[in-house]
Amino acid sequence: MMKKLKLKLSLERKSRALLVALLGLGVSSVAAQQQYGQLEGERRLNGKETWKAFEPVREVLQESSAVIYDGWKSIAYGVVVSSDGYLVTKASEIAEVKELNVRINRRHFKAVEVVSTTVEWDVALLKVDAEGLPLIEWEEVEPAHGTWVVSNGSTTQRSRRLRVGIVSANARQVGGGRSPVVLGVSLKTDEESESLSIGKVHEDSGADDAGLKTGDIIVEADGNPVKEMEDLQKVLGAKQPGDQVKLKVRRGEEEREYDVELRKRESVFEEEKTRNDAMSGRYSRRRSNFPRVVQTDLPLSVRSCGGPLLTLDGKCVGMNIARANRCETYSIPSRELLGLIRELMRSVGDGVEKDESPVEEPAGGSPEVKE
Amino acid sequence: MIRTFPHTGHLLGGMAALWGLTFAWIPAFGADEEQDESPYFNRKEVPEGIRDLKKIQEALQENLPRSRSATVSIDLGGGSGSGVIVSEEGLVLTAAHVSGGVGKKMTVIMEDGTRHAATSLGLVASTDAAMLRIDEEGSYPYVEVDKKDTAGLGDWVYALGHSGGFDKERGVGVRIGRLVRMADQTINSDCNLIGGDSGGPLFDMKGRLIGIHSRVGQTLEQNMHVPIREFMTHWEGMIENEFIGEGPFAQKGGVAFMGVGTELREEGGLLVKVVGEMSPAEKAGIKVGDVILEMDGEKVEAKDAFSAAIKDYKVGDKVKLRILRDDEEIEVEVELGEKK
Numbered sequence: 001m002m003k004k005l006k007l008k009l010s011l012e013r014k015s016r017a018l019l020v021a022l023l024g025l026g027v028s029s030v031a032a033q034q035q036y037g038q039l040e041g042e043r044r045l046n047g048k049e050t051w052k053a054f055e056p057v058r059e060v061l062q063e064s065s066a067v068i069y070d071g072w073k074s075i076a077y078g079v080v081v082s083s084d085g086y087l088v089t090k091a092s093e094i095a096e097v098k099e100l101n102v103r104i105n106r107r108h109f110k111a112v113e114v115v116s117t118t119v120e121w122d123v124a125l126l127k128v129d130a131e132g133l134p135l136i137e138w139e140e141v142e143p144a145h146g147t148w149v150v151s152n153g154s155t156t157q158r159s160r161r162l163r164v165g166i167v168s169a170n171a172r173q174v175g176g177g178r179s180p181v182v183l184g185v186s187l188k189t190d191e192e193s194e195s196l197s198i199g200k201v202h203e204d205s206g207a208d209d210a211g212l213k214t215g216d217i218i219v220e221a222d223g224n225p226v227k228e229m230e231d232l233q234k235v236l237g238a239k240q241p242g243d244q245v246k247l248k249v250r251r252g253e254e255e256r257e258y259d260v261e262l263r264k265r266e267s268v269f270e271e272e273k274t275r276n277d278a279m280s281g282r283y284s285r286r287r288s289n290f291p292r293v294v295q296t297d298l299p300l301s302v303r304s305c306g307g308p309l310l311t312l313d314g315k316c317v318g319m320n321i322a323r324a325n326r327c328e329t330y331s332i333p334s335r336e337l338l339g340l341i342r343e344l345m346r347s348v349g350d351g352v353e354k355d356e357s358p359v360e361e362p363a364g365g366s367p368e369v370k371e
Numbered sequence: 372m373i374r375t376f377p378h379t380g381h382l383l384g385g386m387a388a389l390w391g392l393t394f395a396w397i398p399a400f401g402a403d404e405e406q407d408e409s410p411y412f413n414r415k416e417v418p419e420g421i422r423d424l425k426k427i428q429e430a431l432q433e434n435l436p437r438s439r440s441a442t443v444s445i446d447l448g449g450g451s452g453s454g455v456i457v458s459e460e461g462l463v464l465t466a467a468h469v470s471g472g473v474g475k476k477m478t479v480i481m482e483d484g485t486r487h488a489a490t491s492l493g494l495v496a497s498t499d500a501a502m503l504r505i506d507e508e509g510s511y512p513y514v515e516v517d518k519k520d521t522a523g524l525g526d527w528v529y530a531l532g533h534s535g536g537f538d539k540e541r542g543v544g545v546r547i548g549r550l551v552r553m554a555d556q557t558i559n560s561d562c563n564l565i566g567g568d569s570g571g572p573l574f575d576m577k578g579r580l581i582g583i584h585s586r587v588g589q590t591l592e593q594n595m596h597v598p599i600r601e602f603m604t605h606w607e608g609m610i611e612n613e614f615i616g617e618g619p620f621a622q623k624g625g626v627a628f629m630g631v632g633t634e635l636r637e638e639g640g641l642l643v644k645v646v647g648e649m650s651p652a653e654k655a656g657i658k659v660g661d662v663i664l665e666m667d668g669e670k671v672e673a674k675d676a677f678s679a680a681i682k683d684y685k686v687g688d689k690v691k692l693r694i695l696r697d698d699e700e701i702e703v704e705v706e707l708g709e710k711k
Contacts, residue, residue, distance in 0.1 A: 039525050039551040043417050044592065045561045053418040145439075145545055146432040146529075148424055166431070166529075166547045172540045272635050275676040276535055276566040279587060297546040297563055299591055312421050312428070326591065327534060327546055327563035 057150040060314040064136040070097040077307025085130035090306035091117040092286040125344040139315035152307040165298035175289035179236035181262035183207040206261035220248035280326040287322040293330035434578030440512035444533035446478040453532040453571030456513040461505030465570030467494040467620040470501040493609035497616030499585040517579040520600040530562035532571030624686040628710035655705040665693035
């Protein structure tokens with residue numbers, strides 16, 4: 001295929017030369033070439049020379065965002081949320097990391113604690129031992145269509161490179177509000193009898209391990225009556241991978257109870273690769289089921305998610321959470337992100353807002369977050 | 372509905388359009404040039420700081436609401452593209468590989484979800500230009516066309532389109548970029564496009580239509596548009612329902628068809644679930660239970676990519692399928708028929 005492309009290029013070069021000859025308009029051939037040629041890489045939207053105009057914003061990224069490494073390999077970025085070293089990043093990108101370490105500006109932190117995570121937003125709260133880190137300025141108003149946005153794109157040990165783009169579409173929920181954890185079944189709603197029955201039990205799922213079968217009717221989940229999909233989603237929406245849900249199930253005449261382990265949606269259900277996916281290069285494994293996102297055209301790589309989304313004024317309007325496809329990148333809006341950070345910090349204990357009421361959760365787990 | 376690879380090797384087609392181009396190009400150097408002066412930031416090598424960037428943002432945001440209101444999704448039933456309204460009466464410009472022929476019925480969807488029946492007018496099969504008309508009389512939002520073809524290399528531009536099909540919650544998607552390559556029948560920008568954007572509009576920073584999205588290459592910077600001059604050159608012919616030029620973007624003989632229903636197999640390939648009666652597939656001896664692994668040497672990895680690839684062929688073309696049948700790989704040749 002490359003060969004064909006090259007053939008075409010040379011062909012068009014010939015046509016260009018021909019055109020200049022045909023026109024004979026008295027414009028210099030240099031002018032004609034400019035009109036009718038290629039723009040150098042450095043002057044393109046994400047070219048080196050263009051990035052220079054964004055330098056004040058790059059400096060904000062340099063000082064108050066983090067690069068997350070596995071050994072020597074950079075795997076994600078992070079938003080610094082407290083001067084004493086709390087930061088947030090994309091949870092699924094650090095899930096299987098062996099040698100987690102972090103750089104903030106020129107400082108290198110080898111001891112990194114994963115404090116808590118939320119699967120609903122795919123965000124992890126990390127802690128490094130630091131003080132006096134510069135904090136980012138927040139802007140909670142969602143940016144309008146066409147607003148310039150700036151993010152970390154790649155990095156050397158000393159300096160950050162940008163990616164620039166604009167806000168592309170309406171902020172919204174993506175993934176139809178489906179829970180990020182699943183039983184691992186396909187469900188059928190019978191509207192007449194108002195019941196929800198199991199169509200197919202997927203292999204390697206919690207439902208399969210627990211012994212659920214095709215045709216089972218789900219009656220209750222954790223004691224809540226289930227009549228339609230939404231009833232079940234409400235219960236699952238607040239759960240983490242590895243949590244259990246107690247299902248009351250009717251099989252024939254009998255009612256039985258099952259404890260089903262919940263697993264990450266993307267690990268149980270394989271997505272069918274669409275034609276648009278095929279032309280997209282690599283995209284984030286977790287790229288859907290977020291309660292609200294801002295959509296941009298930032299050409300981020302999978303490994304440049306997790307960092308702040310800045311405006312031209314250097315203010316943070318969100319955190320990049322997924323590369324969705326060739327032309328869509330999602331970010332958590334700052335209002336939702338700030339709420340989320342407060343929730344995650346609450347579990348820390350000596351966090352900013354100490355919650356007086358005891359939070360019921362397993363040690364090392366994370367707090368319940370609203371759906 | 373966007374092609375992953377450009378069709379190549381049409382030397383004569385290229386030459387023919389060259390003459391048309393010279394004709395449309397000359398006025399750009401005429402006396403009106405000053406009136407059409409492009410924004411100051413287009414004359415800079417690159418923006419020189421935050422101020423220039425803000426000017427670009429302001430220009431884009433000033434024109435965006437109107438551009439969005441005139442950008443439509445085109446529902447073809449089983450596929451979709453984009454288009455843009457260019458007259459109050461509802462004339463729509465799109466790509467030839469979206470409209471797919473002359474006199475075809477389709478549905479145009481506005482950003483707010485309003486649907487209008489439309490009929491395709493003429494097209495230019497060699498360069499991917501096409502027109503439709505909304506059937507119902509009315510007063511539709513529309514954009515200005517850069518009739519004088521003033522766009523130049525390096526100009527700041529923005530692309531709109533219903534990427535991946537209509538999505539009311541998301542609305543139409545906008546992407547920014549520059550014109551990075553100009554050639555006789557194609558202009559490239561670094562506004563990133565994807566399937567569903569085909570036929571959608573490319574605007575200059577004054578909100579004037581300068582191109583229609585056609586296809587993408589392997590890299591992010593290969594986003595190709597039909598230049599507006601191609602529409603200007605063939606405007607009358609398209610209005611008169613003419614089928615202009617020959618392939619590759621539309622075929623006179625209709626849409627190519629194989630006649631299999633398939634399902635993605637976990638281990639790869641497509642499992643044949645249904646073979647149409649009297650279909651080209653049946654005539655070639657394809658059976659339910661066969662697994663299609665390759666078509667003309669290209670791996671078959673997704674259902675929608677497979678059916679889109681078939682439509683890229685002409686009626687009567689022969690394709691070679693590599694098929695897994697009873698644990699044995701065989702090769703089958705199918706002569707594609709016409710979709711009724």
